[in-house]
Amino acid sequence: MELSELTTSWPTHSYFRSNLDPYDPKMMNGYDSNCYDSSIITMTTPENSSISSVNFSMVCDDSSYGHEDIHNPPLVNMEGIDDVCKWLYDDRNGHGTDEASVCVVEDDAMENDSQTGIKNLLMAYADAKGMEHEELAKVIAKCLSEKANPIGSPLERVTFNLFQQEEHEEEAYLKQESVRNFNQAFRAFYDIFPYGKFAHLMAGSAIIEAVPTHVVSIVIIDFDLCEGSQWPPVIEAMARMKKSLTIISIKLDQDQNSRFEETKKHLCNFARSLGLNLKVQEMDMAQIFNKMVGREFVAFNCMVGLPHMRSSRNKTQVMSFLRMAKRVLAKNEGIITFGDGEGYENTRNSSDFSSFFNKFLARYKALYESMEWGFPSYLSEARITMETLFLAPFVSSNSWFQKWEEQREDMAFDMNLHTGYGLKGQRMSQESRNEARELVKAGETPYKIRIKGDDENEMVLEWRGTSLVRVSSWK
Helix, strand or coil, X not given: CXXXXXXXXXXXXXXCCCCCCCCCCCECCCECCCCCCCCCCEXXXXXXXXXXXXXXXXXXXXCXXXXXXXXXXXXXXXXXXXXXXXXXXXXXXXXXXXXXXXXXXXXXXXXXXXXXXXXXXXXXXXXXXXXXXXXXXXXXXXXXXXXXXXXXXXXXXXXXXXXXXXXXXXXXXXXXXXXXXXXXXXXXXXXXXXXXXXXXXXXXXXXXXXXXXXXXXXXXXXXXXCCCCCCHHHHHHXXXXXXXXXXXXXXXXXXXXXXXXXXXXXXXXXXXXXXXXXXXXXXXXXXXXXXXCCCCEEEEEEEECCHHHCCCCCHHHHHHHHHHHHHHHCCCCEEEEEEECCCHXXXXXXXXXXXXXXXXXXXXXXXXXXXXXXXXXXXXXXXXXXXXXXXXXXXXXXXXXXXXHHHHHCHHHHHHHCCHHHCCECCCCHXXXXXXXXXXXXXXXXXXXXXXXXXXXXXXXEXXXXXXEEEEEEC
16 A cells, blocks of 8 residues: 555544454444554664664554453563563673573662652652742752653653653654654554544534434534544434534634645545535634524534644633534534543642642553553554654643643633533433443453533543543533
């Protein structure tokens, strides 16, 4: 398959088989897709780099990527693993295989001490920053940057991104190569990990279930269309229901023009293959109210801070979108779906920066841990590439402090966000709950699904008790 074919194929979900569902490529209301030939997706690094080549073909290799649960490692060639371990011990420690067990005990003890030291320093940094002891915070940050490791434990990797002051040659090269492989990495990331699929599945199901039988025309107003990966299952459902569908993307900045046109083409081609004449448009928020009043069933969809989106949106923009949605729904039948990947719920009751920082830290540490669990160890280079693209942009000590200051200034927004601006919550159906649990293999993996909200209109994806993504629906 040529690279051009791979980068323009549609849909953009379920590209690779993940360990959450290794044998069944079905997802999101029965939509099927095949595993793409990714043998061409290879990243190389400089000869003196400690990070070896990243080959995404291994991700799609069914012969080596078997089922793994929370107790067992991936099913791989153990003879090869033994060779690698022997090389590591000989090269790094100067010991032969007879001393390997002693080295493991010593390394574990050193690692535990190191993790404890980093945790204590992180807490000290948050306290100093919160009390405006800037010089002390800088000293602690410098110490943390020296202890951090871009290929270490989850905590070390989070710390590395939090306090990365300078971009070393190796890290710069890794970022450059990661961006070059973005399309392939995006598709692998979206399919292997449940963060985006969970949010999209729950919001899409809520929209489909909310459409009244008598309605023939549906308009979806999407706050951030991105690559459009949320909408193929909804398009397919609307085609089966013989409904007319329009998707309107909110124009948030100038940089999205070229991406919008490409996404529009993919979505329209996909809809055409199902016999649906889809309209995809782009508008400013100011244009929406006059166009929508009293016409169709309107679904407002807002996804914020999901890892595959690679960036956060300004809270003021989110607030304006939700206020506009409430005004339109006062005149129209419709629904609001909100996917929160930034932890608004977890941080809105923080009394000080230290508490706020700790909650953000716990969330991103959980994300790094879940990614590490979701990848066999022999694919660590590919995982690091995805972390660089999809997690690192959200992890910055400066941006976290800025978020804290924004939250202090606008606590009313956070409260309204989770009370629906006076709207009534739409209960998540039992079918949606079952789909979510099946998606993450609840009970078999460290992921859990929880239902929250007075109207049972919120569904939360958790990793070992830490909230990763929250989806709510309102009408």
